Structure formats: C-alpha cells, structure tokens
Amino acid sequence: MTVGSVLNYWHSGLDAIPDEVWRHPRLETLLLPDNALTGLPGRIGTLTRVHTLDLGHNKLRTVPDELGDLTALSRFLYLHDNDLTEVPATLGRLTRLAYLNVGENRLTTLPETLGDMTGLLELRAQHNELKQLPGTVGSLTALRELWLRGNRLTDLPVGVRHLTDLRELELRENALTAVPEALRGLPRLRRLDLRANPLAALPDWLAELPALEKLDLRWTDAPVGRSLLDGLESRGCVVLH
Incomplete structure (x- = not known):
C-alpha cells in the first residue's frame, strides 16, 4: 500500500523487496515487517531519503553493508526477530538514527x-x-x-x-x-x-x-x-x- 512517501507491505507474504520500491524516488518510510525476507540487495543503499525502515519479523540471515548508506535514517530502524548473527560495522554511519532494535536475533557481538x-x-x-x-x-x-x-x-x-x-x-x-x-x-x-x-x-x-x-x-x-x-x-x- 502506498500513502504519500510511505510504502507499507506489512504481512504481505514477501520473500523479496517489490520492484515498486525502487521506482519510488521520494520514499521516506518503508515498512516490510512480518514477511519472509531472507536477505536484502545492496540496492537498498540507494533509498537515500528513507528515515524509517522496518524489517522486523522476517527471516533475514544477513544485511548488506549498504544499509549504512541510508544516512537519512533518523527515526527508526527495526531489525528485530530475524536470524542475524551479526550486523555490519557500516551501521555506524547512521549518526542521526534515534531508535535501533536488533533484538530477538542470534547476535554474539x-x-x-x-x-x-x-x-x-x-x-x-x-x-x-x-x-x-x-x-x-x-x-x-x-x-x-x-x-x-x-x-x-x-x-x-x-x-x-x-x-x-x-x-x-x-x-x-x-x-x-x-x-x-x-x-x-x-x-x-x-x-x-x-x-x-x-x-x-x-x-x-x-x-x-x-x-x-x-x-x-x-x-x-x-x-x-x-x-x-x-x-x-x-x-x-x-x-x-
């Protein structure tokens, strides 16, 4: 569902990010929770206007370094309830981010x-x-x-x-x-x-x-x-x- 600068794919049975996402140049909020995503393309780093990104309740095993290119992320980044064993060091670039949730994974560090x-x-x-x-x-x-x-x-x-x-x-x-x-x-x-x-x-x-x-x-x-x-x-x- 598209509302202005928001794309909401909550509980949509997705195993990949829809092509519509890449055709939305003014996208600011991307909601993909409760799906079946196992990975993200490096292309995610091109969403340079996004300030809120919800990837919780999926099956992510990794997230790419390019996630750190989303330097407009200033509100929320949800990565909880996935299957992550690590998060990339590039997250350190998200210096404006206010809320980070990496809970319910398998992180050792x-x-x-x-x-x-x-x-x-x-x-x-x-x-x-x-x-x-x-x-x-x-x-x-x-x-x-x-x-x-x-x-x-x-x-x-x-x-x-x-x-x-x-x-x-x-x-x-x-x-x-x-x-x-x-x-x-x-x-x-x-x-x-x-x-x-x-x-x-x-x-x-x-x-x-x-x-x-x-x-x-x-x-x-x-x-x-x-x-x-x-x-x-x-x-x-x-x-x-």
Whole structure:
C-alpha cells in the first residue's frame, strides 16, 4: 500500500523487496515487517531519503553493508526477530538514527562502530547471545533507554558511566554476579531491572542513584540489606525483591 512517501507491505507474504520500491524516488518510510525476507540487495543503499525502515519479523540471515548508506535514517530502524548473527560495522554511519532494535536475533557481538551512532535515544538488543557490549557504547551520550534482557552479559563496559541521560536500563536474565560498577552515579537512571541474574551481593551505592524510582531484583539470590532498602524506600523508590 502506498500513502504519500510511505510504502507499507506489512504481512504481505514477501520473500523479496517489490520492484515498486525502487521506482519510488521520494520514499521516506518503508515498512516490510512480518514477511519472509531472507536477505536484502545492496540496492537498498540507494533509498537515500528513507528515515524509517522496518524489517522486523522476517527471516533475514544477513544485511548488506549498504544499509549504512541510508544516512537519512533518523527515526527508526527495526531489525528485530530475524536470524542475524551479526550486523555490519557500516551501521555506524547512521549518526542521526534515534531508535535501533536488533533484538530477538542470534547476535554474539555488536560492532565497535556502534559508538558512532551518537543520535541514538533508544537501543534494543534483547534476546541475543551477547557476552559483552563494545567499549564504545559510552559514546552514546544521548541514550535514554537500553534494553538488554536475555543475553549472557557478565558486566558492562566502564564507558557506560558516561551515559548521563540514561533513564531505563533492562539487564534482566543475564549472567551478572555483581551490579556493574559503571552504573554508579548515573544521574538520571530511573528504572533498573536486574531480575533473574545470579547476583551475589548488592552495593550500597545503589541508594545513591539520585533519580532511581524502581529497582527490580526479583528472582535473584542477592540479599537486600536493611540499610539499602530503607535508603531507597525513604525517598519513594519502589524495590521489588
């Protein structure tokens, strides 16, 4: 369906991008979710006006380097719920992109060039096989939400301490045995989800996170000290444990 500068092929049974796409020189929004795409042509890089691209819920095994040529992408890039084992380093060229979702794939790493995507406000990489994040993630200083549920993370890079605008952090169902020190002092962190991690202890400095409103510790074995609990609850923070 075509509406102005939008092409919407949601749930259309596609296994290839329709030819109509390449004949639409002013295309700004391309929606291809819930189809059967297994790959993309390098020609995708010619869609230089597109600011929103939805490729979620397909069967993509790879995406081409030319995806990084879409430098007008400034709103959304959905790559979630595919069969990707990596994303190209060229995504780092998308410096204006605000929202990136690469969740529900089989990613074991994210490229170091992630740190070049300085326009990101929200990054979703949940339900992958990540054991660590690139150290460059600390360059994403505009980031407000980071969703990492269901990976294999044992820690976070020290550069995370520079994410001073971060408000929501989901670390549920990872392999954390300690709360990452990099979170200490984050001034705007409101919600911290640590559910279902093998935490051995909780640091007292959690009570010093000035904006914390909700701390979720359910399904962890870490004891919650009375002083920590009192310190958080006395200023209105909800602690679930």
